[in-house]
Amino acid sequence: MTLSVPRYLVPFHPKRIPHHFVDVLVIGGGIAGLRAAMEIDPRLALLVITKDTMEQSNSAYAQGGIAGVVDPEDRFEDHVTDTMVAGANLCDREVVEMVIREAPEHIRDLIAWGTHFDAEDGHLLLGREGGHSHRRIVHALGDATGHEVMRAMIQRAKSELGAQFWPRTFTIDLLTNDGVCCGALVWNPDHGKTFVWAKQTILCTGGAGQIYRESTNPSVATGDGHAIAYRAGAELRDMEFMQFHPTVLYIAGSSRSLITEAMRGEGARLVDSAGHRFMLEYDQRGELAPRDVVSQAIVAQMEKTRQPCVFLDLGHRDPEFVRKRFPSIAKTCAEFGIDVARDPIPVRPGAHYMIGGVTVDHEGRTTLDRLWAAGEVSSSGLHGANRLASNSLLEGLVYGAHAGRGASAAALEQRDSYEVIPLENPPVEPPTEPLDLDDIRNSLKSLMWRAAGVHRTGPQLTEANDTIHRWCRYVLARQFANPTGWELENMLTVAGLIVESALARTESRGVHLRSEFREADDAHWQRHLSVVRGG
Numbered sequence: 001m002t003l004s005v006p007r008y009l010v011p012f013h014p015k016r017i018p019h020h021f022v023d024v025l026v027i028g029g030g031i032a033g034l035r036a037a038m039e040i041d042p043r044l045a046l047l048v049i050t051k052d053t054m055e056q057s058n059s060a061y062a063q064g065g066i067a068g069v070v071d072p073e074d075r076f077e078d079h080v081t082d083t084m085v086a087g088a089n090l091c092d093r094e095v096v097e098m099v100i101r102e103a104p105e106h107i108r109d110l111i112a113w114g115t116h117f118d119a120e121d122g123h124l125l126l127g128r129e130g131g132h133s134h135r136r137i138v139h140a141l142g143d144a145t146g147h148e149v150m151r152a153m154i155q156r157a158k159s160e161l162g163a164q165f166w167p168r169t170f171t172i173d174l175l176t177n178d179g180v181c182c183g184a185l186v187w188n189p190d191h192g193k194t195f196v197w198a199k200q201t202i203l204c205t206g207g208a209g210q211i212y213r214e215s216t217n218p219s220v221a222t223g224d225g226h227a228i229a230y231r232a233g234a235e236l237r238d239m240e241f242m243q244f245h246p247t248v249l250y251i252a253g254s255s256r257s258l259i260t261e262a263m264r265g266e267g268a269r270l271v272d273s274a275g276h277r278f279m280l281e282y283d284q285r286g287e288l289a290p291r292d293v294v295s296q297a298i299v300a301q302m303e304k305t306r307q308p309c310v311f312l313d314l315g316h317r318d319p320e321f322v323r324k325r326f327p328s329i330a331k332t333c334a335e336f337g338i339d340v341a342r343d344p345i346p347v348r349p350g351a352h353y354m355i356g357g358v359t360v361d362h363e364g365r366t367t368l369d370r371l372w373a374a375g376e377v378s379s380s381g382l383h384g385a386n387r388l389a390s391n392s393l394l395e396g397l398v399y400g401a402h403a404g405r406g407a408s409a410a411a412l413e414q415r416d417s418y419e420v421i422p423l424e425n426p427p428v429e430p431p432t433e434p435l436d437l438d439d440i441r442n443s444l445k446s447l448m449w450r451a452a453g454v455h456r457t458g459p460q461l462t463e464a465n466d467t468i469h470r471w472c473r474y475v476l477a478r479q480f481a482n483p484t485g486w487e488l489e490n491m492l493t494v495a496g497l498i499v500e501s502a503l504a505r506t507e508s509r510g511v512h513l514r515s516e517f518r519e520a521d522d523a524h525w526q527r528h529l530s531v532v533r534g535g
């Protein structure tokens with residue numbers, strides 16, 4: 001890879017900033033981070049850091065639910081097959097089997113910790129989503145699963161773990177010495193830059209949807225962990241695979257709310273502006289085809305009809321059922337004068353889930369010694385080239401638990417040391433010309449949407465690559481003093497890695513659709529594409 005980034009984003013000197021010592025540092029407090037924290041031995045000093053409040057994460061916004069074989073009529077083999085089929089020949093079968101077999105026990109744990117999944121007469125209600133051959137998605141509060149799961153997890157973490165929590169604390173970089181991770185450099189408005197020295201560090205920073213103009217992700221999802229790990233020398237892979245959610249609410253001025261796949265599971269039809277139901281013309285599974293197929297069909301239909309969106313229609317279902325099953329979406333739409341039970345809902349695809357990430361083994365170990373990763377920031381091999389709906393909260397639970405267990409066991413074997421490694425990064429001369437960071441951020445998001453969106457072409461990717469390299473040359477050469485600058489530097493880095501990887505993969509597979517190479521090329525590309533700084 002040719003993207004050149006500095007090792008550290010900010011200047012520091014060990015004599016001029018505070019030092020904090022812990023046994024285990026967890027960066028991120030979404031489902032993966034908190035699940036990891038729950039596995040840390042209570043004898044160890046544990047610190048959990050979140051960029052915003054703990055309530056702000058992709059996890060909290062999850063709607064559809066968590067996939068798992070809990071119905072006696074369902075079979076592990078079928079969930080495995082569905083995952084492998086969606087993953088377009090790039091899933092790691094061993095990982096898929098491991099995660100899917102562990103799913104029921106994780107769902108049971110969540111219930112034991114106080115999560116109220118939707119149930120009737122003591123039986124869990126199971127939803128069905130695109131690509132699943134069976135009803136196997138546990139959900140809560142209708143379409144607000146993430147909110148309920150995170151409520152219960154945050155409550156348990158705060159009441160039962162003897163951990164320290166540092167909210168509104170930005171992790172700027174991982175600290176490394178001789179290729180070993182030894183904690184992180186963090187910042188918060190109260191104590192400024194701080195060295196957090198940790199025996200073991202677990203990275204759970206979530207996704208990167210904010211790099212795109214259209215995205216379902218909340219503002220915290222700027223790919224920080226991907227960029228941080230890249231700068232520190234960990235291997236990342238599959239960065240070209242950004243999953244687009246097919247149905248994101250498209251109303252001028254509204255937030256880009258996701259319209260859950262479960263709506264199609266309950267029979268919603270996709271129609272174009274003329275009311276024509278088009279999905280069967282693209283795939284025999286119709287509206288329940290996997291996400292990549294539906295996103296690509298919607299974009300093709302938008303181009304064909306020259307319209308900026310298509311519509312989801314539930315007008316044929318019982319209005320009471322629709323409003324009860326999808327209360328949050330009904331409320332959001334009602335604010336814009338749309339009755340979900342009667343009116344077609346305008347939708348189009350948006351960046352949703354970052355499949356690529358920091359390479360981890362079955363235990364959540366990265367290629368950087370003493371660094372672990374779990375959840376959306378990682379690449380475990382579960383999703384292949386396309387994530388099956390509702391498999392990501394599950395991955396966060398399984399790998400969070402594995403990484404937490406591994407880091408805990410490793411930290412218990414290390415002796416205490418309060419010696420500071422004399423790491424230092426000198427300041428650079430500040431340029432005199434001010435930079436309009438918002439302008440670059442917005443331009444980057446538009447560029448990514450145009451050039452590295454649902455359809456990609458070589459010439460557009462090449463142009464985007466040149467532009468990002470040009471921006472990187474003068475933005476990454478500066479040292480900023482606050483999260484706005486650091487986030488932009490991380491977004492540029494991750495965008496650069498996405499575009500370079502998308503350019504390199506000269507085939508179409510899963511969520512990666514190259515217009516001039518429309519078929520999968522198994523002979524050359526049935527493999528992961530890894531990136532390492534300076535590699």
Ligand SMILES: Cc1cc2nc3c(=O)[nH]c(=O)nc-3n(C[C@H](O)[C@H](O)[C@H](O)COP(=O)(O)OP(=O)(O)OC[C@H]3O[C@@H](n4cnc5c(N)ncnc54)[C@H](O)[C@@H]3O)c2cc1C
Pocket residue numbers: 027028029030031032033049050051052053054056057058059060061062063064065066067145146169170171172204205206207216217218220221224225258352353374375376377389390391392393394396
């Ligand atoms: C709208 C929406 C709906 C979804 N629905 C589903 C669904 O139904 N089922 C499903 O399986 N998946 C769903 N997903 C995907 C799923 O929610 C995510 O993949 C998953 O929650 C990721 O969990 P995580 O713990 O890895 O990251 P997150 O939950 O995003 O947590 C990331 C954490 O890292 C912290 N962080 C980030 N950067 C920094 C930094 N620089 N310094 C310090 N802390 C930092 C954040 O503050 C946050 O605490 C959905 C996603 C969205 C956006």
